[in-house]
Amino acid sequence: MAGPFQDAAFSTPIGATSAPFKSTHGYHIILCEGRKN
Template sequence: IAAEYSECPSGKKGGDLGWFPRGKMAGPFQDVAFSTPVGATSAPFKST
């Protein structure tokens, strides 16, 4: 999905952002990232 629809440069890597600490990303993105279980995939969501 990321490779096809993402406007972020990471879309070319399938949306892989690598590791990042809590507090580095925008609120809604961070909320989903840190509430999704390890190894699971969240539902699509919009972030800015």
């Protein structure tokens, strides 16, 4: 994972939805349901 996906995934609190962000593939949002170590 790199770039905007990594930034959004790790800055979004568990149980929250990220703000929309743009990548080279279009616009995205992330629903953070949990994290694995």
